[in-house]
Amino acid sequence: MRASFRTSFLLLFLTSMLSLELLAQGYRLEATIQGVRDSSFVIGHYNRTHNQFVPKDTAKADANGKIVFQGTQNLPGGLYVILFPGNKRLIEFIYSGKETNFSMETDTLDMIGNMKITGSKENELFYNYQKELKNNARQIEQLGKTGTPEAKAKIREIQENFTAYRKQMLDENAGAFTSQLLKMSVDPDVPAVPKLANGKPDSVWVFNYYKAHYWDAFDFSDPRIINTPFLEPRLDRYFKNLVVQTPDSLIRDSDRMIKKASANKDAKSWVVFYIANQYENPKTVGTEAVWVHIAEKYYLSGDMGVSEDSKKRIAEKVNTLKTLLVNKPFPALSLTDPAGKKVSVQAIQGNYTVLFFYAPSCGHCKEASPKLREFYDKNKANGIKVMAISTEHNLEEWKSFIKTYHLEELTNGMDPLQQIDFNRKFDVVTTPMIYILDKNKKIIARKMPVEQLEDFLNYYQNKMARKL
Numbered sequence: 050m051r052a053s054f055r056t057s058f059l060l061l062f063l064t065s066m067l068s069l070e071l072l073a074q075g076y077r078l079e080a081t082i083q084g085v086r087d088s089s090f091v092i093g094h095y096n097r098t099h100n101q102f103v104p105k106d107t108a109k110a111d112a113n114g115k116i117v118f119q120g121t122q123n124l125p126g127g128l129y130v131i132l133f134p135g136n137k138r139l140i141e142f143i144y145s146g147k148e149t150n151f152s153m154e155t156d157t158l159d160m161i162g163n164m165k166i167t168g169s170k171e172n173e174l175f176y177n178y179q180k181e182l183k184n185n186a187r188q189i190e191q192l193g194k195t196g197t198p199e200a201k202a203k204i205r206e207i208q209e210n211f212t213a214y215r216k217q218m219l220d221e222n223a224g225a226f227t228s229q230l231l232k233m234s235v236d237p238d239v240p241a242v243p244k245l246a247n248g249k250p251d252s253v254w255v256f257n258y259y260k261a262h263y264w265d266a267f268d269f270s271d272p273r274i275i276n277t278p279f280l281e282p283r284l285d286r287y288f289k290n291l292v293v294q295t296p297d298s299l300i301r302d303s304d305r306m307i308k309k310a311s312a313n314k315d316a317k318s319w320v321v322f323y324i325a326n327q328y329e330n331p332k333t334v335g336t337e338a339v340w341v342h343i344a345e346k347y348y349l350s351g352d353m354g355v356s357e358d359s360k361k362r363i364a365e366k367v368n369t370l371k372t373l374l375v376n377k378p379f380p381a382l383s384l385t386d387p388a389g390k391k392v393s394v395q396a397i398q399g400n401y402t403v404l405f406f407y408a409p410s411c412g413h414c415k416e417a418s419p420k421l422r423e424f425y426d427k428n429k430a431n432g433i434k435v436m437a438i439s440t441e442h443n444l445e446e447w448k449s450f451i452k453t454y455h456l457e458e459l460t461n462g463m464d465p466l467q468q469i470d471f472n473r474k475f476d477v478v479t480t481p482m483i484y485i486l487d488k489n490k491k492i493i494a495r496k497m498p499v500e501q502l503e504d505f506l507n508y509y510q511n512k513m514a515r516k517l
Contacts, residue, residue, distance in 0.1 A: 074123070075119065075122055075123060075149070076120055076123065076124050076144075076149045076150065077118070077119040077149070078117070078118040078150075079116070080115075080116045080117075080140070081114055081152070081153070081154045082110065082114045082154075082155055082156065083155070083157065084156050084158065085157060087112065088109065089107055089134060090108055090110060090132065090134070091106070091132040092104070092107075092108075092132070093130065094124075094127035094144070094276040095127065095129075095276060095277050097281055097319050105124055106119075116131075124144055124146070124149075125272070125273070125276055126144055126146030126272070126273035126276065127144060127273050128143065128230060128278065129141070129144045130142070138157075140160055141175075143169070143175050143230070145225075145226040145227075145273070148168065148169045151169035151172065152166075152167045153167075153172065161183055162180060162183065164176045164180075170225070171226055174222055174225055174228070175230075181214060185207050185210075185211045188203075188207055189204050189207055229266065229268060229271070229274070230279075232266035233274065233279045237259060239259055240258075242254060242255055260291045263287060263291065264283075264309060267279075267280075269310045269317075270312035270313055274313075274316070275316055275319065280319065284306075287302075287306070288303075288324070294336060295335075295336075296335065296336055296374075299339045303324045303342070303343065304346075306320055307320055307321055307347070321347050325348075334494045334495070334496075335376075335494065337370055337374055337375075338374045338375070341374065344367050345367060349363060349364055349367065365473070369472075369475075373475065373476050373484075373495065374492065375495065376492065376493075378490055378491055378492070379394060379395075379404075379484065379490045379491070380474070380475070381393070382438075384438060384462030384464055385464070386461055386463075387447075387448055387451065387461055392436075392462050394436060394486070395490055399432050399433060400432035401434070401487060402433075402436060402490065403425075403433065403486075403502060404436050404483065405459075405481060406471065406480055406482040407438070407450075407480050407481045407482075408439065408440050409439060409443065409447050409449070411481070413481060414480050414481045417481045418456065420499045420500060421435065421437070421499050421502075422454065422455055422456060424503055427503070432488075435459045436461075437451070437456050437460070437461050437462070438462050439461075440480060442465065444463075481499070482495075482496065483498070485505070494509075
């Protein structure tokens with residue numbers, strides 16, 4: 050029993066020492082680039098977004114164009130680049146985290162075509178693939194100039210051969226990080242499409258299959274995928290093109306996406322941040338509810354680690370927005386008109402009510418006001434009312450603004466006693482800020498530019514008419 054304990058302890062000790070040795074092994078990456086000399090180069094990896102570069106090391110080329118990057122700390126795996134002076138040229142390479150010592154050799158005349166790799170199976174695959182792709186593209190370009198039937202047939206043959214080459218290469222190297230990256234960079238393959246009873250392809254089936262398999266190539270448990278340029282563009286396409294732009298659909302798909310990314314802490318954090326960032330000030334009307342959902346479920350719950358100050362700011366904004374989302378009744382708002390009489394949003398009688406929050410000293414408000422008056426003149430006969438609400442408190446400036454921009458016919462209101470916090474109560478962070486209400490004072494749109502008022506109301510009325 051004692052011997053068994055000693056043996057186990059010895060194995061544990063040796064394993065620990067081996068692990069420490071691996072952790073301390075660092076990296077040595079050698080690149081020889083003919084055509085450069087005595088210049089400083091940077092290596093780094095992409096990071097989540099399609100245009101973000103994270104520098105990791107610098108080195109200087111000698112008189113023969115030899116550059117050596119080395120360090121005692123491991124580099125994170127990902128898709129890396131060697132960045133040339135001036136940031137105008139680069140060489141991409143794979144750093145898997147397993148091959149920590151290898152060399153590359155090429156020249157500035159044809160960096161891909163003349164690339165030679167020593168000590169890295171990943172980069173051999175990577176550059177063999179790029180060379181094949183580049184060679185095929187060159188042939189297709191030349192054949193495309195002729196436009197003959199024979200050339201078109203040859204182009205199809207080249208494309209089919211490359212597809213077969215790619216499939217074989219990925220199948221034979223399924224465990225390689227390079228294969229994973231190549232799969233991540235393209236759309237999922239859609240199999241033969243079933244036909245409808247009328248003989249036409251079932252386009253709905255194609256869409257559903259494509260969406261269901263959109264993330265198949267992404268192994269979110271692999272932290273290296275964060276250090277590639279594929280995640281953000283992929284999320285962009287998914288949420289903007291494949292998800293119905295309504296709060297319910299967006300929230301449902303957001304939760305599914307976050308759950309999928311939960312295999313890796315950094316990936317999950319990035320996906321949550323991406324979605325929150327997209328819908329805090331969304332381009333699609335009425336989708337702020339997605340931000341509220343993300344804020345409550347992932348930030349305020351403690352699921353995402355944020356500071357207490359950040360959590361407090363998020364909570365304040367959630368409390369503001371929850372009563373101001375599309376389909377919510379607009380909160381009671383009572384103001385004073387230029388004659389000193391009380392006016393309220395809820396008392397306005399109209400098919401639709403546009404609330405125009407502005408500041409008389411605001412330059413953008415001065416530009417928007419003539420357009421607002423033009424919109425009102427064109428649509429007032431259709432039962433559309435406009436209430437212009439000053440968020441500032443200088444009585445003379447307010448009255449002068451109304452007169453200068455001919456807003457007398459609108460319902461005008463101000464808070465002379467300065468009792469209303471327009472920011473916290475109505476989310477008026479910047480001016481002008483617009484809400485559109487239906488006849489029951491339910492919010493149907495918010496943060497709508499003046500220039501889009503008429504188009505939106507025409508669209509909305511048509512949509513309501515189709516429901517009848």
